[in-house]
Amino acid sequence: MNVSIIGSGYVGTTVAACLADLGHDVVNVEIDEEIVETINAGEAPIHESGLAERIAEHAGTTLRATTEYDAVRETEVTFLCLPTPQTDDGSLDLAIMEAGAESLGRALAATDDDHLVVVKSTVLPGTTEGVVGPILERESGTEIGDGIALAMNPEFLRMGTAVRDFLEPDKVVFGTADDEAAATLRELYAPILERAGTDLVETDIREAELIKYANNAFLASKVSLVNELGNIAREYGADAYEVLEAVGLDERISERFMRSGLGWGGSCFPKDVNALRAGTREQGYDPELLDAAVAVNDEQPRRLVGLLADHVSLSGARIAVLGLSFKPGTDDVRKSRALDVIAELTERGADVVAYDPVAIENVRPDYPGIEYADTAERALAGADGAVVATDWPEFDDLSFDGMARAVVVDGRRIDVDEDALDVYEGLTW
Ligand SMILES: NC(=O)c1ccc[n+]([C@@H]2O[C@H](COP(=O)([O-])OP(=O)(O)OC[C@H]3O[C@@H](n4cnc5c(N)ncnc54)[C@H](O)[C@@H]3O)[C@@H](O)[C@H]2O)c1
Ligand SMILES: O=c1ccn([C@@H]2O[C@H](COP(=O)(O)OP(=O)(O)O[C@H]3O[C@H](CO)[C@@H](O)[C@H](O)[C@H]3O)[C@@H](O)[C@H]2O)c(=O)[nH]1
Structure with missing residues (x-):
């Protein structure tokens, strides 16, 4: 499957390298040029056990990085792996997610192909459908459910064991609003889901x-x-x-x-x-x-x-x-x-x-x-x-x-x- 990953930090880089390892074609969209160059040079921008080998193996073939959001149009699924920091009063700061959703929506405006947008960042209930969805609709001119589908797939990896945690998780959670989105995610994650010991939880977006x-x-x-x-x-x-x-x-x-x-x-x-x-x-x-x-x-x-x-x-x-x-x-x-x-x-x-x-x-x-x-x-x-x-x-x-x-x-x-x-x-x- 052709997949884009927006944001190439701890989560985005790990997910991209692991999905490439599972046989998918992956592009990382990242605003930091140094990270983009590092990945394209076949090196890991962060230190995580098992990551450097995977990037070295797949960079230049099934894994690449770019600063250009247009790359998402060559893919069927996009994961948003952007930071969701806290503001000074402790509340969730969605500014980076909103900016990322805007750029993604604008890139998707130039295609009629169906696209699944998956929020992997940690966001409070209601954010995927109440914030990300409306921005995508506004910027792409396409309605959610009619060309763009939304899903939420939280990530439970720990720092230090990120690659192993992603590939061998206790559970995988898919929050979706329609069966087609769930089927796409099942296909994408198939090798992980087939592993004994991985529980699959399929639920609605808010619960995820x-x-x-x-x-x-x-x-x-x-x-x-x-x-x-x-x-x-x-x-x-x-x-x-x-x-x-x-x-x-x-x-x-x-x-x-x-x-x-x-x-x-x-x-x-x-x-x-x-x-x-x-x-x-x-x-x-x-x-x-x-x-x-x-x-x-x-x-x-x-x-x-x-x-x-x-x-x-x-x-x-x-x-x-x-x-x-x-x-x-x-x-x-x-x-x-x-x-x-x-x-x-x-x-x-x-x-x-x-x-x-x-x-x-x-x-x-x-x-x-x-x-x-x-x-x-x-x-x-x-x-x-x-x-x-x-x-x-x-x-x-x-x-x-x-x-x-x-x-x-x-x-x-x-x-x-x-x-x-x-x-x-x-x-x-
Ligand atoms: N770090 C973890 O262990 C972990 C585990 C599970 C879930 N999460 C969640 O995953 C999300 C991402 O966390 P992270 O630790 O990977 O963050 P991070 O800060 O390591 O990486 C985020 C990346 O996004 C890039 N970025 C910022 N704005 C961008 C934009 N508009 N377009 C493209 N790229 C942009 C940044 O340059 C950075 O490289 C957060 O919601 C976090 O809570 C983190
Ligand atoms: O018995 C314990 C276990 C942990 N800690 C402390 O708890 C913190 C967090 O540890 P850990 O959970 O191993 O690290 P993270 O990489 O922050 O991972 C957590 O945060 C991630 C981001 O959300 C989630 O994906 C992971 O599932 C979740 O474990 C650290 O300061 C540890 O020292 C203890 O004090 N005692």
Whole structure:
């Protein structure tokens, strides 16, 4: 099938390379010329395991990139993989989606061929039919349902495992308004759907939109609940990891997403939970549980620094921060809890020296006032205290010998020889 993908970021690039790998002819439409050139040169614009090989194999044959929206006319299906960020008040910002839909609609005005437009970006219920659809109709001069069909196909991939998550998902969700659109999506996804273990959910567009938010709201709230239980465990002098491992043996609960500590960050959970909270309030409903999930999450970095302050006088102290990315396996620092830890430490007068195996250059421009080390050992050398903010595997069994005083507060439960330290505090154990 001939497919176009609008936007070539984490989602768009992954989906394009994987669909090419499944045998489709794919064109990426992207406004960033550097990304376009990178893909056309057979290279990956982002780092994701399994992506570079796929782009190298298919670029120039069944995968290409362009800045020209006209390319969509050579295809039958277009996926919108554009960013849906949050505004300053936390609500969903649709400006980029609207601009993309306008360009797509204008490109489709010059063809009479039937076209299926699939929203893959995360958007609140009603957006696909209430915002994207009308823009497409206005710009193309074609009515939805009479030449242009609309669908919503949310994406559940995680950063760091994007290719595997796309090709081997737990579920695929198609939100469609007509049988033909659903049939097209089934054909496009056939190899993925044939895989044992992939559930297909076929529903209406509004439900598909909400499934994505409900999924992220559930997972983020689960981690916040796990963190609250972790905080409670600590009050009782119990080990939250032992407690929650046992709790997770109940199949109704599941052992996954049970790691308590510093909380959730990244480019999705914070913005999606906030968009859902803001959108829901507009509908007249107070999402109190989601508010509480955010409040618990916001408190964890302060709790971590508070624990350190019990042992180290922070003003003028040299404090090593181990890990900057929002989770291991990525250089993404968007809404990383490590940044909240740094802000809190700095506010309390500490001199921060930070280390991360890959993310330093993404932090440096916004935090020029702190020191950066090129190894964990160098960050620890002479430090009065250390905090673990990201559970990078290389922090397991790290030597803290070089510290002025080995005071370590761990927000992620790494493997540590506690006996070799002066003080070891776990945030939730
Ligand atoms: N990153 C994830 O792990 C993930 C997972 C599932 C769903 N999502 C959702 O998918 C959507 C896309 O997220 P992302 O992380 O891929 O975003 P991203 O910021 O990584 O990439 C978006 C790309 O779109 C391009 N772009 C912007 N305006 C454009 C325009 N008018 N025309 C063409 N290209 C344009 C940008 O240059 C950028 O390369 C969001 O709604 C997000 O919430 C993200
Ligand atoms: O037990 C856990 C699991 C996760 N986290 C934290 O939660 C955040 C998010 O982690 P993860 O879900 O692995 O990362 P993302 O790549 O942001 O993926 C989420 O967000 C994507 C974008 O919407 C969705 O597609 C994915 O399904 C969803 O897992 C990170 O800060 C993790 O450190 C914990 O603290 N404890």
